[in-house]
Amino acid sequence: MSYFAEKQPLVADIFSRYPDSPQGRRSALMPLLREVQDAEGFVSESRMAEIAALCGTTATEVRSVISFYSTYHTLPTGKYHLQVCSTLMCALAGSDELWDHLVETLDVQPGEVSADGRFSVQKVECLGSCGTAPMMQINDDGYYENVGPSKCARILQSLRQDLQPLPDNPVPVTVGADGRQVLATGQAIGSSVTGLHRLPEQAGGEA
Amino acid sequence: MTATAPTPPKPITSAKDPRFAPTLYAHVGQAESWTLPYYRRNGGYEPVKRAFAMGPDAVIEEVKKSGLRGRGGAGFATGLKWSFMPLKDGKPHYIICNADESEPGSFKDRYLLSEDPHQLIEGMIIAGYAMRASVGYIYIRGEYVHAAERMWAAIHEAREAGLLGQNILGSGFDFQLYVHRGAGAYICGEETALMNSLEGLRANPRLKPPFPAAAGLYGLPTTINNVETFCAATQILRYGADWHAGMGTEKSKGMKLFQISGPVARPGVYELPLGTTFRELIYDWAGGPLEEMKAIIPGGSSCPMLPWTDSILDTPMDYESVAAAGSMLGTGGVTLIPKADCIVNATWNLVRFYGHESCGKCTPCREGISSWMTRMYQKLVTGRGQPGDVQLILDMSDNIGGRSFCALADACLGPVLSSIKHFREEYDALAGTQQPLYPARKRWKDA
Numbered sequence A: 001m002s003y004f005a006e007k008q009p010l011v012a013d014i015f016s017r018y019p020d021s022p023q024g025r026r027s028a029l030m031p032l033l034r035e036v037q038d039a040e041g042f043v044s045e046s047r048m049a050e051i052a053a054l055c056g057t058t059a060t061e062v063r064s065v066i067s068f069y070s071t072y073h074t075l076p077t078g079k080y081h082l083q084v085c086s087t088l089m090c091a092l093a094g095s096d097e098l099w100d101h102l103v104e105t106l107d108v109q110p111g112e113v114s115a116d117g118r119f120s121v122q123k124v125e126c127l128g129s130c131g132t133a134p135m136m137q138i139n140d141d142g143y144y145e146n147v148g149p150s151k152c153a154r155i156l157q158s159l160r161q162d163l164q165p166l167p168d169n170p171v172p173v174t175v176g177a178d179g180r181q182v183l184a185t186g187q188a189i190g191s192s193v194t195g196l197h198r199l200p201e202q203a204g205g206e207a
Numbered sequence B: 001m002t003a004t005a006p007t008p009p010k011p012i013t014s015a016k017d018p019r020f021a022p023t024l025y026a027h028v029g030q031a032e033s034w035t036l037p038y039y040r041r042n043g044g045y046e047p048v049k050r051a052f053a054m055g056p057d058a059v060i061e062e063v064k065k066s067g068l069r070g071r072g073g074a075g076f077a078t079g080l081k082w083s084f085m086p087l088k089d090g091k092p093h094y095i096i097c098n099a100d101e102s103e104p105g106s107f108k109d110r111y112l113l114s115e116d117p118h119q120l121i122e123g124m125i126i127a128g129y130a131m132r133a134s135v136g137y138i139y140i141r142g143e144y145v146h147a148a149e150r151m152w153a154a155i156h157e158a159r160e161a162g163l164l165g166q167n168i169l170g171s172g173f174d175f176q177l178y179v180h181r182g183a184g185a186y187i188c189g190e191e192t193a194l195m196n197s198l199e200g201l202r203a204n205p206r207l208k209p210p211f212p213a214a215a216g217l218y219g220l221p222t223t224i225n226n227v228e229t230f231c232a233a234t235q236i237l238r239y240g241a242d243w244h245a246g247m248g249t250e251k252s253k254g255m256k257l258f259q260i261s262g263p264v265a266r267p268g269v270y271e272l273p274l275g276t277t278f279r280e281l282i283y284d285w286a287g288g289p290l291e292e293m294k295a296i297i298p299g300g301s302s303c304p305m306l307p308w309t310d311s312i313l314d315t316p317m318d319y320e321s322v323a324a325a326g327s328m329l330g331t332g333g334v335t336l337i338p339k340a341d342c343i344v345n346a347t348w349n350l351v352r353f354y355g356h357e358s359c360g361k362c363t364p365c366r367e368g369i370s371s372w373m374t375r376m377y378q379k380l381v382t383g384r385g386q387p388g389d390v391q392l393i394l395d396m397s398d399n400i401g402g403r404s405f406c407a408l409a410d411a412c413l414g415p416v417l418s419s420i421k422h423f424r425e426e427y428d429a430l431a432g433t434q435q436p437l438y439p440a441r442k443r444w445k446d447a
């Protein structure tokens, strides 16, 4: 069964982002892979062939691209694929222990799926969330940040009941309501954007 | 200068200066900050009108005058880079936003993308107009799912409002913008590897020259800038080149997003003028370290680490001063390493990172880092070190440094060589007695 046959508008939308040329067609490769993986959880051999045909290349080429990146899967993962950041800033906050804890309590090694089909684990590199270490991503759904032992236990307990907690997005709010930055002491200091001078031509006649 | 000439105001080099106001992050964390109505209410899409009124060449001049330098790590002068684009070659031009943000210790772009996407879109319209580009791509690392969704939504809003597409705001300028998501590979941050990735290929770097401004994406003139660089361009067009140049030092001008991670009271992102000291960032803004420290990585993991001393803490964070202190400002991602942690183990973590992220194209990096360097560190940290191992690492570094195809291999040598230079005794202990000076300890705890 073809995945994209019924999805012509989507395919057309993806191709429209790139030039109408053989090189441009090839650019659609990554978005098409993402599409399949989001829907099916992994990219099978037959999907590789289908994407290759759409992009004007071979299935071997597609596999070669897949193997270059860390977020594509060629085998099914668990229902919850836990990607634990293992790079230095997270390691300084105990990500090694978090990892050991997950592997032990879930009884699953990288590349495997737990017996109940629910969990798989992967060590990943810095996810750009070092200020809220340690952290992990679940599936493609978002970041779980500041994952200490209690929070980890709460997350696992929910997942075991197939209730995935909402991901975090703690934004580093450094600017207070008055538009000034707040020191560690809590004191707002400096100026605010509204206090910045306007350019002469802007200060003048603009609506 | 005559005696009556007014003395120019002293440049702003502290965020505590009453004249300083955050602009890049002014709206990060505010409700609905990512929507077009919010952005417009706060003066959004006025800078681009100013750009259209000035004309493309004047925009490049304005950016040159502002002193803005690339915020992706290398600090190359942005206006100069923009002026490399051919003017009348009749070919399509591209601009690309590098939102791959994968350098460990860096996490500033993520919040710009998800909390203030219109600031980036506006910066890219301005840059596209200045460089005569008709299409822009925002290459977002694959893991930033939320950021990519916010970015797409903002692009659709901008299209509906006539801010992208044909004849933008009646200027006669046509420009379209797309998001392209990566899939997890640090090397995609390297600009030529990024272009290969965008073309659906394996992301191996390309030989330079030709430089992207001559032959980049699809072989056509292309300019790549970091997220923060484009956002700074928006602010420069809003407040003017002189405002921007009034912050920072002689050669490092403007504001910068600094990130701080490791055991400090308030890790996070702080917008400070260049030339602010490490001490101000670490103590006044981030609330100070939570334990005794020994090393500081000043700008992302590839920047050589520096010892925790008063003179380093009092060093201004600008490109020149940090270079003079023996490191690099990089992405402005500051990480503190506690005294009680083994520096060899910390460095091993980064060597493992670079070994994993090596693209495998060239031998010094593929064999030298992914294989040999990795094994040497593994040997040391697992208690199998031998006398002579440290010298061997130094010899290997000699054969890798400057001999690899792109900057990734040299980036790995940043932490390796600096940790040996400043903390040699920790290496010697592992090589001599097979025991670390600072044994492993528990670090995982509730926030």
Ligand SMILES: Cc1cc2nc3c(=O)[nH]c(=O)nc-3n(C[C@H](O)[C@H](O)[C@H](O)COP(=O)(O)O)c2cc1C
Residues within 6 Å of the ligand: B069, B070, B071, B072, B073, B074, B075, B076, B098, B099, B100, B101, B102, B103, B186, B187, B188, B189, B190, B191, B192, B224, B225, B226, B227, B229, B406, B407, B408, B411
């Ligand atoms: C291995 C490697 C990784 C890089 N990663 C990034 C990155 O994640 N984000 C970024 O903006 N620049 C990164 N760069 C720098 C880019 O190649 C390029 O210099 C930069 O995007 C230019 O933008 P700027 O002038 O605005 O700084 C990386 C460079 C190398 C060698």
Ligand code: SF4
Residues within 6 Å of the ligand: B187, B205, B357, B358, B359, B360, B361, B362, B363, B365, B366, B404, B405, B406, B407, B408, B409
């Ligand atoms: S230095 Fe490393 S990352 Fe760069 S081209 Fe060589 S193998 Fe690839």
Ligand code: FES
Residues within 6 Å of the ligand: A085, A086, A087, A088, A089, A090, A091, A125, A126, A127, A128, A129, A130, A133, A135, B104, B105, B106
């Ligand atoms: S090191 Fe884990 S998010 Fe950066």
